[in-house]
Amino acid sequence: MSDILLVHGSCHGAWCWRDLIPALRALGHSPRAIDLPSHGNDKTPVNDVTLDSYADAVLAASTPETVVLGHSMGGFAISAAAQKNPDAMARLIYLCAYVPAPGLTLADMRKQAPSQPLMPAVRMAEDGKSFTLDPTMTQALFYQDCAPQIASFATPQLCAQAVAPTTKALPDTARADAKRRSYIRCMNDATIPPAYQVTMTRDWPSADVYEMSTGHSPFFADPAGLAQIIDTILTR
16 A cells, blocks of 8 residues: 555646545555645645745655655646655656756746647736636646536636746756656647647656546546555555
């Protein structure tokens, strides 16, 4: 049995792991999820959020035996945590997530991708410090291969996303990169282009890279299949 900490991506919260948690429990694991600062039930003002505060939230919830999984933007949060204190977790799993490169912000990496499908849905706050997503576009971006009721459940819970964590680079990623880590690519992803997920992991050992034929939210589209891949990663 593995202690698994689930870390959500942009605009989401711990609520997005609703279906994956019981699927992992059924395989004998002990999963739990957190709200990053200003997400879900966390009351941190969105303009106070930084990449460092994301890292601290992950570290506060982790133990040296914890497997930390980050989705999408959550890849930056878990990498920042591992770089700050690599002994605070056992290993990392990236789920269609950004894997930070030294000196590049998430915004920089998004621009390196062959397309930026999220950007037409972004609605910036007047002060430029946060953004929300056009609710009429979230189903096509995040939940296009999920049951119809998923978008109805998820879209109203999407929150404002702080810009600051997406414009802060990790100058050095060596300690995070040295952790045991695996990547799960989602090959029908309409948010982070699958080709860019391949680019980010092109130098990884093939045994540490897995693929799913889902969109950006496999925890809703195929929670049992995702749980099985995570179980395979942790038991092989």
